[in-house]
Amino acid sequence: MLRLKVLGGGRQVGKNALLLEGRRTQFLLDYGVDISGPEPEFPLHVRPRDLTGLFITHAHLDHSGAAPLLYVSAKPRLFLSRLTLELSDLLISDFMKLSKYYIPYEYAQVEEMKSNSTFVKDGSEIEENGVLTRFRNAGHIPGSLMLEIEIESMRVLYTGDFNTVDTCLLNGANIDPFKENDVVIMEGTYAAFNHPNRSEVEKAFINDLLEVLDSGGNVLVPTFAVGRAQEILCVIAKHGVKYPVYVDGMARRVNMILSENSEFLREPELFRNAVNKAIHVSGWRDRRRALESPSIIVSPAAMLKGGSSVHYAKEIVEDSRNAIFFVSYLMRETPARKLLETGSLQLETLQKKVNARVEWYDFSSHCGRLELMNVLEKLDSDTKIVFVHAEEEVGKEFSEYVARTYDIKVFYPSEGEILELT
Template identity: 50%
Template sequence: MPIRLKLLGAAKEVGRAGLLLDVEGEQVLLDYGVSLKGNEPEFPLPVQPRNIRVSALSHAHLDHSGALPLLYVSARPPLLTTPLSLSLSELLIRDFMKLSKYYIPYELEELEKMKDHAVPLVYNEVYEAGELTFRMVDAGHIPGSSMIVLETPSFTIVYTGDYALHDTCLLRKGDSGAIAKADVLIMETTYAEFDHPPRDVVEKEFVSSLEEVLSAGGIVLIPAFAVGRAQEILCVLAKHGVSYPVYVDGMARRANELIAESIDLLRDPRLFEKALDMARSIEDWDDRKRALSSPGVIVSPAGMLKGGPSEYYMEKLMDDPRNAVFLVSFAIPETPARQVIETGVYSSATKKGIVKARVEWFDFSAHCGRSELEETIRLTKRSASIVLMHGEEGAEQVVYRYATESGRRAYAPSAGEWLEIEL
């Protein structure tokens, strides 16, 4: 029996990941996220929630989780995910609902139902639904992130979600063991066009730039995603023993607490404890003023300078050339961060102008680079079928060529197209 598969989004694009599988007569939904590029969120293609036997969430980021509550308007499918992905996705979805209330076709009631129907799975714990067996394995992308492994008596499907095959300060690299068993591998391709520089080099450059600004009396703003990147940066600062005050603001504070509850998932729990001891949580406006009054480091969402307290800090710090803004997240087009990197101009609803503070970008990516994506292909069986998603068209093509040259069947489907794979 062939399997059928349809991308509901993240086809030749990054954002609103969603994937519908038709396996042994059962429908399975893997991830259901939103895209946050423009002013209005974009949702993935619709599904019929009543037909879904099982849904599963790879990790908390909104481009994978933001549309999931929609399923619970009219149905009650079980949602498989790790306990940490569940708590972190709730944090992010609640914030998303606050920020974009007019555009969201579900309410808190649906989010509550989603939580009620969640089936928390630790890594390698098995969930069975008829002939289908599900398992989550560590994806090495953010705390709690998973690859989803779906087995039947006759074949294995592996969905990587977002993943990395390199260690970071925060996380061990993803568990690539399941990839070798996959008959169908559905993989992300975000950074297929280049390799990330080695982590130790990035860290050294980052810390040396930081010391330069701080010792000359400046303040360094580090806009960072609340979940994942903020904690990675705090670990880097703790590891290198930065001697100036380090502040953390916005949703990153709550994310720190939730991640601390699952501290054993981290590569070096003691380093994270040290990072949390070092970081001072900003609780009110007096704290914010204090953070802006003397040399120090401020880690705050939003990573792309769109929303969150990082906007406030940016507007306070950008006019003084002693200060600096260190961008540590990928900046998608049409975001203030991307504009700052490309043109040196910052603009928001409340302020527009040339940034006089020093601007630098550091590649702290938590995704595979090109070599890791190629390594992934080499890990698969020669008979494996490879389905590409979660990358711009050019990126998907790079992996497509590599996979076909390596003798694998590869597919880069468009959104909404049913793909039939004969096994």
């Protein structure tokens, strides 16, 4: 018997949580929180003391943010990379600090989670209750891993969030191991889109950046603190942009953590140069200075939901010489998505007309449609596919297309659904 219970992340991007149940084992694959709406949403309940183990593929809150909840009443063993633990600690602490809503755990549970951790990395293997799990680089953010579980005489691959394309920061995930699996649980965030060629995106971004800077403007790059901020810094450094680059918010702390863990990165030297070149904002004086002359400001939050990027956005939107360049996935109903779609800045207490230039660049750290198809083409026809981590229309269209094209069994489950995999 092998079952997959979707506790979260079914037909949506957010709160990924999947329970893989064998006859005598239960493994939880991620336990994330959805912070896209006004209130944080947690996945369905699982009894922590029944868990054989918990895997966290990477530090993003939609994969890690509910995990401390499991340590209120039990101490399940946790397997993740050292960097994922360090970054999750940072992101979860920040989430607890900033949330206006009740969070059903405290920092003591984060500490408990940390002390029950076992570190794994690309190439590691572990065995728990006769179940063998291998870990491989997922190419998504620093420290991210995919995992392959041998359970109930079957091989199950869970991609977590993954990217097979090389970026400035990371090597892409190697897709060769996919073909040996009976079940592939795959994310499909960008299943509806083909990403443009990466170097073309970089070129367009740098050209537009220089256009704004050369005509006397400031460019705000609202970004995720983990991964994307550092990728953008590397892109800017690689192209030798001479203007000052300011880094604000949590991206500063992440830069420090990654500097101490540069073995997780593709080009540690480029990263160190990029970080050394950047000005890490240390207070309001730096924030004012950043806006006094042409500069690039790299700052969370990516979707303008709080964080220092909101402060800069308010300051720079009125001047037509300035620009906001989005470089991250923008969820619906966020101020960033609304700004891109309607051209006006709508924050909680304020609405502002926008004269600044607003652009979006596809610096995705997820596979696009083409990359997902490349993976699917390698699979045997009796492999079962489970799509998760995709918005409703995106995942529905793609799973139907894949089932038709490859004559293959495809599931696109909703939250609460239980799939019988044997």
